[in-house]
Amino acid sequence: MHDYSFRGYLVEKNNNLAVLIDADNAQPGIVDGLLAEIAKYGVANVKRIYGDWTGPQLKGWKETLLQHSIQPVQQFGYTKGKNATDSALIIDAMDLLYTGNFTGFCLISSDSDFTRLASRLRESGLTVFGFGEKKTPLPFVSACDKFIYTEVLRESEEEGPGTTKSSSKELKSDTKLVNSLRKAVESSSDETRWAPLAAVGSNMVKQFPDFDSRNYGYRKLGDLVFATGLFDIEERPSRDESSKVIYIHDKRKK
Known part of the structure; x- marks a missing residue:
């Protein structure tokens, strides 16, 4: 993983x-x-x-x-x-x-x-x-x-998120989540239709203040996005090459 x-x-x-x-x-x-x-x-x-x-x-x-x-x-x-x-x-x-x-x-x-x-x-x-x-x-x-x-x-670091982890099938069937993620990716993407993960997260919170990947049992937004199976995920070096930046892309888009 x-x-x-x-x-x-x-x-x-x-x-x-x-x-x-x-x-x-x-x-x-x-x-x-x-x-x-x-x-x-x-x-x-x-x-x-x-x-x-x-x-x-x-x-x-x-x-x-x-x-x-x-x-x-x-x-x-x-x-x-x-x-x-x-x-x-x-x-x-x-x-x-x-x-x-x-x-x-x-x-x-x-x-x-x-x-x-x-x-x-x-x-x-x-x-x-x-x-x-x-x-x-x-x-x-x-x-x-x-x-x-x-x-x-309420959970400790060892126990993991306090909410039961949603399965890929459950995430895909969550229409509100899927539509919101797709809209956030669309509005945060560049001309290649790839969007920085951080920008997608920021956009999601602007739409829904209570959005949190932990509500679905995932500590990180990237883990939640990966679990949906609906997005391509790519790790790229930052502009100064001092760190890595995660980008995501809606698989439906060419």
Whole structure:
């Protein structure tokens, strides 16, 4: 099996990121994978988590905060049925936005209440990375530049992706995936109809913020593309010949 790596969309190591976690709508079991994932996109200069820490419901989070240097923010639930945590997180996000010290935000929640916040941050020119479970409502997913489902963050390096690997037959029968890949290749290709893999990945995320090869059980985009059996794949030297660049081509095209 070839090792087709993908380092592409939205990755800037000098990004200054604010990480804001809704403790009521996120599980402590994701924290290791979460912070490792965030490190791919930049430096987490601020790490805060919001909830009512006076009760027993956040015990799991309490045990991991110190280890990962995440600052807990106390928010009492003054009124039953009202989510004061959301309001506190949103207010802090706006305060951090106005400092001008950040290039992006990581919002960790499966709650659609943060849809408008994500949109507002993007309107100010910042990149928004969303993290939530697969039950996260589509409006919040779509409001982010990139959305990662936390189910894929629970595995260790040895165990591989947390989602069962889709077979070639299953991938080919996924009409949405196949059509989207073909459109992404078409829009990213040169006059020879070959497209750089990184450009294809970037195009896919622009169409669907929650696109991630790991959702199909593949660590890398190249592995997913190879598994479909629908594309030719070619490795070429970069312009300065210091590295390799992966190109793909729709087999239907001459």
